[in-house]
Amino acid sequence: MKFKVEFLRSATTLERLLWRTLSLNHNMGNSLSLIFAFLAIITVSRVRKFYSGLKAVSKLPGPRVPFWPYAISGVLIPTTWWNPGESYHWINRFSVYKYFGSEVFAIVPFLVGPPGICISNLDVAHQIVGNGRSALTFVKSRSSPYLLEFWRSNIIYSQGDVWRKHQRVMGPVFHNTLWAIRLYIAFETIGHCFTCRYADVWSRTIQAYHDMVAAEGWHNMNVVDIPIVRNITFKLATLIIGKCGFGFLFDWTSQAPLPNGSMSIQESIRVVTSNAALMTSPKWIQKLPFDVFKKVGSARDELMQFLKEQVAERKTALSGFPKESEERSKDMFSMLVSANKAESEKLKLSDEEVVGNIFAMLFAGNGHLAETIAYAIAAALGCVSLHQDIQDEALVQIEEVVGCATIDDYPQLTKVLGIFFEALRMFPIGHMILCEAGEDTTLTTPNPVGEPGSEIIAILKATKIIVDMVGIQYNPRYFDEPEKFKSSRWEGISADSEIFTAFSFGPRTCIGRKFAIVEAVCWLTMVLRDWHVEPLMWPEETEEMWSRRALSARAGITLYVSDIPVRFVRRSR
Numbered sequence: 215m216k217f218k219v220e221f222l223r224s225a226t227t228l229e230r231l232l233w234r235t236l237s238l239n240h241n242m243g244n245s246l247s248l249i250f251a252f253l254a255i256i257t258v259s260r261v262r263k264f265y266s267g268l269k270a271v272s273k274l275p276g277p278r279v280p281f282w283p284y285a286i287s288g289v290l291i292p293t294t295w296w297n298p299g300e301s302y303h304w305i306n307r308f309s310v311y312k313y314f315g316s317e318v319f320a321i322v323p324f325l326v327g328p329p330g331i332c333i334s335n336l337d338v339a340h341q342i343v344g345n346g347r348s349a350l351t352f353v354k355s356r357s358s359p360y361l362l363e364f365w366r367s368n369i370i371y372s373q374g375d376v377w378r379k380h381q382r383v384m385g386p387v388f389h390n391t392l393w394a395i396r397l398y399i400a401f402e403t404i405g406h407c408f409t410c411r412y413a414d415v416w417s418r419t420i421q422a423y424h425d426m427v428a429a430e431g432w433h434n435m436n437v438v439d440i441p442i443v444r445n446i447t448f449k450l451a452t453l454i455i456g457k458c459g460f461g462f463l464f465d466w467t468s469q470a471p472l473p474n475g476s477m478s479i480q481e482s483i484r485v486v487t488s489n490a491a492l493m494t495s496p497k498w499i500q501k502l503p504f505d506v507f508k509k510v511g512s513a514r515d516e517l518m519q520f521l522k523e524q525v526a527e528r529k530t531a532l533s534g535f536p537k538e539s540e541e542r543s544k545d546m547f548s549m550l551v552s553a554n555k556a557e558s559e560k561l562k563l564s565d566e567e568v569v570g571n572i573f574a575m576l577f578a579g580n581g582h583l584a585e586t587i588a589y590a591i592a593a594a595l596g597c598v599s600l601h602q603d604i605q606d607e608a609l610v611q612i613e614e615v616v617g618c619a620t621i622d623d624y625p626q627l628t629k630v631l632g633i634f635f636e637a638l639r640m641f642p643i644g645h646m647i648l649c650e651a652g653e654d655t656t657l658t659t660p661n662p663v664g665e666p667g668s669e670i671i672a673i674l675k676a677t678k679i680i681v682d683m684v685g686i687q688y689n690p691r692y693f694d695e696p697e698k699f700k701s702s703r704w705e706g707i708s709a710d711s712e713i714f715t716a717f718s719f720g721p722r723t724c725i726g727r728k729f730a731i732v733e734a735v736c737w738l739t740m741v742l743r744d745w746h747v748e749p750l751m752w753p754e755e756t757e758e759m760w761s762r763r764a765l766s767a768r769a770g771i772t773l774y775v776s777d778i779p780v781r782f783v784r785r786s787r
């Protein structure tokens with residue numbers, strides 16, 4: 215009934231006529247005419263949808279396809295010539311923008327989903343995610359309507375004033391901002407120096423490296439084969455975020471059990487992370503009687519409960535004895551709770567929002583925290599394994615910097631930073647930023663290289679906008695020979711520079727950028743200092759064949775890098 219009312223309200227005269235025919239025929243029981251009328255209505259409404267889609271994107275060139283790539287149908291059907299699918303921009307990264315002769319193209323579906331624009335030009339991207347426009351012109355879009363229900367209100371998925379409220383509390387935890395200083399003064403007894411925060415990430419990463427070598431039994435091995443390198447990097451990432459982020463007490467081998475649960479914290483993080491897409495599917499799917507759904511559901515609920523208890527515990531600790539508070543305040547979770555405590559009642563986050571933020575950072579967004587760093591470091595090892603010369607150059611610098619003892623050495627490790635940046639350029643783990651036009655608007659798109667001037671294109675409200683990080687980072691306008699791994703392109707670019715775009719840019723840039731870079735540079739430094747990293751190849755396999763097999767990825771919530779088998783060969787000292 216609701217459908218009928220809505221349909222008739224928005225239908226054209228022809229569609230109304232067809233609807234009447236359908237109703238009439240239905241009364242007459244003529245099933246053939248019924249089917250015909252039904253198909254006619256569908257056809258007319260889809261044709262109408264298609265033309266309004268073309269209008270919404272100013273008829274920009276691009277694929278005309280049945281499904282929007284991020285609609286359930288578009289995701290479930292594999293990428294083919296008629297269905298772009300989630301990995302379209304990744305699979306076609308060397309050719310798609312060239313093919314359409316522009317850095318902006320439009321996907322217009324005729325069956326399911328909205329029209330959308332893909333962008334590989336930075337000037338245009340800045341018009342969307344940069345400063346300058348009204349916050350309502352382009353808003354963050356959720357790939358699934360169930361996301362908010364699952365992640366609750368948090369910094370990643372919120373907009374406007376709600377986002378500013380989250381940012382106000384979360385920002386100081388990561389940046390040395392005025393708010394942070396205010397907070398530091400207000401809570402001098404519990405405040406923790408902000409450079410120390412990253413020094414903590416650095417020293418714990420070094421510790422994790424040594425623990426890993428001991429626990430995996432590598433200390434007396436000259437050759438170590440690692441068939442799936444992300445298994446190691448995921449363990450590292452979970453450990454570091456667990457300790458520096460949340461103060462959890464686990465190490466490389468020991469597991470920290472959830473209080474009421476059947477699994478450990480690490481295991482629950484792994485289960486939820488690797489099934490994040492499933493958890494954001496409709497409720498009825500999650501209720502299907504499959505073991506995997508039950509396992510993921512209980513991992514999520516137990517973790518959520520555990521985090522709630524942790525908030526309460528930290529609140530008590532913060533108002534307790536200074537000594538006890540000082541201990542607790544060293545992790546970001548406690549900083550978040552105390553930052554929230556410092557806010558006026560009006561701007562405070564509820565306990566549920568605090569948990570929502572922790573939860574969202576652990577799992578939402580581009581996979582986040584553990585998964586993004588794990589995949590990024592895995593990609594760096596894979597890429598550099600094919601470049602012994604780059605490893606040797608990095609080693610010279612590492613040895614000059616004498617043993618990478620402290621975080622003070624970090625700015626001098628530019629070669630290792632270059633390796634990490636270049637791998638993240640080639641494998642942008644946060645592979646796209648999905649927005650949508652909040653109102654009718656325009657975009658100014660520069661003409662192709664060599665043609666001065668620009669063009670203004672009109673965009674209608676609700677059009678999806680994909681800031682394509684893959685497209686940007688493979689765009690020959692910014693990178694010569696983008697298909698080649700050249701870590702030297704980042705020489706002289708500071709770790710904080712927005713020229714490096716893989717962490718996004720503008721007001722909604724990644725707040726964990728420094729955390730991720732410090733951890734990755736530190737761990738890669740330790741590995742490259744002690745080992746040659748080589749591709750672990752099959753017999754008869756060449757480097758080209760290995761590269762095609764092992765250095766691949768697929769796009770989903772994040773860019774899932776494949777197994778990347780590598781071999782560590784001990785350096786002779």
Ligand code: HEM
Pocket residue numbers: 369370371381575579580582583584586587590642643644645646647648716717718721722723724725726727729730
């Ligand atoms: C290599 C690792 C990482 C990569 C490649 C990465 C990339 C990104 C990207 C591309 C965005 C923008 C997403 C969007 O606008 O849709 C983002 C946002 C964000 N990232 Fe990261 N990230 C990484 C690690 C981290 C870490 C370690 C943390 C936290 C400790 C973190 C916290 C966040 C948060 C909270 C946002 C949302 C910011 C906002 O909307 O205001 N990220 N990240």
